[in-house]
Amino acid sequence: MAQRLDAREAGFAQAFAALLSAKREVSEDVDQAVRAIIDDVIARGDDALIDYTRRFDHLDLRPEDLRVRDEEIDAAEAQCSRETLDALALAKERIEIYHRAQRPQDSMSTDSLGVTLGWRWTALESVGLYVPGGRASYPSSVLMNAVPAKVAGVPRVVMVVPTPRGETNPLVLAAARLAGVDEIFRIGGAQAVAALAYGTASVAPVSKIVGPGNAYVAAAKRRVFGQVGIDMIAGPSEVLVLADAHANPDWVAADLLAQAEHDPVAQSILVTDSPALADAVEAAVRRQLETLPKAEIAGASWRDYGAIILVESLRDAIPLVDRLAPEHLEIETQDPEALAAKVRNAGSIFLGSHTPEAIGDYVGGPNHVLPTARSARFSSGLGVLDFMKRTSILKCDPGALRALGPAAIALGRSEGLEGHARSVAIRLNL
Amino acid sequence: MAQRLDAREAGFAQAFAALLSAKREVSEDVDQAVRAIIDDVIARGDDALIDYTRRFDHLDLRPEDLRVRDEEIDAAEAQCSRETLDALALAKERIEIYHRAQRPQDSMSTDSLGVTLGWRWTALESVGLYVPGGRASYPSSVLMNAVPAKVAGVPRVVMVVPTPRGETNPLVLAAARLAGVDEIFRIGGAQAVAALAYGTASVAPVSKIVGPGNAYVAAAKRRVFGQVGIDMIAGPSEVLVLADAHANPDWVAADLLAQAEHDPVAQSILVTDSPALADAVEAAVRRQLETLPKAEIAGASWRDYGAIILVESLRDAIPLVDRLAPEHLEIETQDPEALAAKVRNAGSIFLGSHTPEAIGDYVGGPNHVLPTARSARFSSGLGVLDFMKRTSILKCDPGALRALGPAAIALGRSEGLEGHARSVAIRLNL
Structure with missing residues (x-):
């Protein structure tokens, strides 16, 4: 059975520290393989996707089969029980209401010096959602990832889900439609992450990739980070x-x-x-x-x-x-x-x-x-802010520039950045 | 001179795409070296810090010298011109006012089913701020990193800054005091990042590390990510x-x-x-x-x-x-x-x-x-939210659990998680 610790006993501090530092993650070293797959998808696009899907998912696809068709989603929905679909709908509604309250406020004001300043939040242009196949293919996770993206206002939410030997979880497709997912592709693994990050003829690239996956998916997300945003790597x-x-x-x-x-x-x-x-x-x-x-x-x-x-x-x-x-x-x-x-x-x-x-x-x-x-x-659960970004805004009128300029010039010079100082001074005839 | 592109000319799309994809980062492969340094700091603590500081910064330190003393900050301030200190103070005040408006709202409410739900924001316990030595040692960056942390309510802000051959930028120390930095250590490089992440006898570990640095610092931040949070890697x-x-x-x-x-x-x-x-x-x-x-x-x-x-x-x-x-x-x-x-x-x-x-x-x-x-x-500038995290809160009363329970049971079973379903059912005698 589980271990017992007693805070009143000697040796507790050490036992607790050991509990804290117990490694639970199996770290497979898949980085080499993942790098090769990503490079191949960049080079060969859809052809690489199709090859890897044949190899890893034992599924033969034509390019026009990569995307899941509306009729397939209709058929999937028809396979689901009314009770489960109703439960999904209740979940979706409650998730949506909770996350709507997270939508952030813009801010804009003018201070006494005549400086207008603040910020504006905007939704990401597009988001990719990774959904694992097989055992860990959870419709609830589709809702938890896609609903906040849609609440944030992301116009294009793309889901990828591997369908080994053609097997699909009908509830996952139903949840995707319910959540407003815009495109679904039957691809998985590092190749799907690469397609979302770099794009292929069939899959337009996205700005950020979210969702859980196996060691290959996690390594691929780490590797494409920078090219696109990623969410946390779940443990x-x-x-x-x-x-x-x-x-x-x-x-x-x-x-x-x-x-x-x-x-x-x-x-x-x-x-x-x-x-x-x-x-x-x-x-x-x-x-x-x-x-x-x-x-x-x-x-x-x-x-x-x-x-x-x-x-x-x-x-x-x-x-x-x-x-x-x-x-x-x-x-x-x-x-x-x-x-x-x-x-x-x-x-x-x-x-x-x-x-x-x-x-x-x-x-x-x-x-x-x-x-x-x-x-x-140091971090939070997924939310609406993960699908938005903030742009700061600043405007000086001539008086504001006169008021703030000398301090900016002094600091620019103190940092050895004379060009910074001059970009202010030239406007003030200094 | 700079290249010219004309959107009205043929070939513009290609030229613009080339501009977009131009690699500007020099990627040095320093990961091996950084891994060894981090492991050494984990193993030998202060001794490793002192050895690396001797080797890389040509500076001999005793353990009690690692931390910068208050008198040294006094002396540094005395070296700065009144004009620059006033400019720093103006900058600090304006940064503080701007970021105060970013402090997020907590939310808590009870819905018609009797579910109480919302979230609470809390500041990180501690933050490490990396400040480069030499040419890129900017007092303005000290303010831009430390002030939002303090506005967020972080009780412990720790700064590390290498002082090659003992050389310190007095304005950096003055800015740190102005911004409310709590501890300053004269260490840099991957060894400083390791100390902040894992702690040594002299440096207690932090929850998150922010601030710019060279290729070694960036590689070290990537490597300790997970153990602690990090900010973006600046390009x-x-x-x-x-x-x-x-x-x-x-x-x-x-x-x-x-x-x-x-x-x-x-x-x-x-x-x-x-x-x-x-x-x-x-x-x-x-x-x-x-x-x-x-x-x-x-x-x-x-x-x-x-x-x-x-x-x-x-x-x-x-x-x-x-x-x-x-x-x-x-x-x-x-x-x-x-x-x-x-x-x-x-x-x-x-x-x-x-x-x-x-x-x-x-x-x-x-x-x-x-x-x-x-x-x-896909990402935003640094702000108060980078120094806080959100905890979601949920409370059902018995009636709320009766209302929501059946849907949770249905979804748990649809995902093959009978234990999830039972944790609800056992409370409802289902």
């Missing part, structure tokens, strides 16, 4: 449940396992001031694992990376939470708001016993693309 | 001046040269609908180069990367501007606001003839750390 997922003696151990156990079933390297941690709860949760995890379909994955995750940390008081837990900076933080205590207010580093917080993290994965409204592997110390 | 700087027949050719030429004097790989471009202005600017550039102290650098930049592009009408210029996505865009035309409103991609816009870009470099208020090398298509 394995984690949850930290902070619970007191009043929490329901079965519910807590279910939440820990919901995280653990994602991946053998997912991490579920319980922090509690109640030794009785710790024992009860541990027993409940064991019991629930017996009937969980993904027991093998979840069991491995809990055994290898799970942890139960006992603290003297819940207040002592806050510095531990901040150092772990969990992607998901559930607070199942008597006064969750008071504890939440003290936390600095967490990707998302789920308050109270009736907010299992799975609600946030699907239909809560907030984004489920969140900073992993302690990066909540 | 060579550029300006695009959009001007009509009414613009003053001497002023335009001065602005083009102010950009060009930064770096032989800086890029200055004039786009105009007036052949007469094009000729007059070209002549003025030649004339002004004769007396410019940095004529060698500016002349090389103008010769190798400068361009004058003639367009039929100013409206035709907009798609070219958007494809170039310039770091700095000056609009010196009769109605600059109307043209600015049509631009999607630019890091910053300077409106009218009385707003030379140098004002924005120093005392305008907006940040001068801006997206280079066409990255304004």
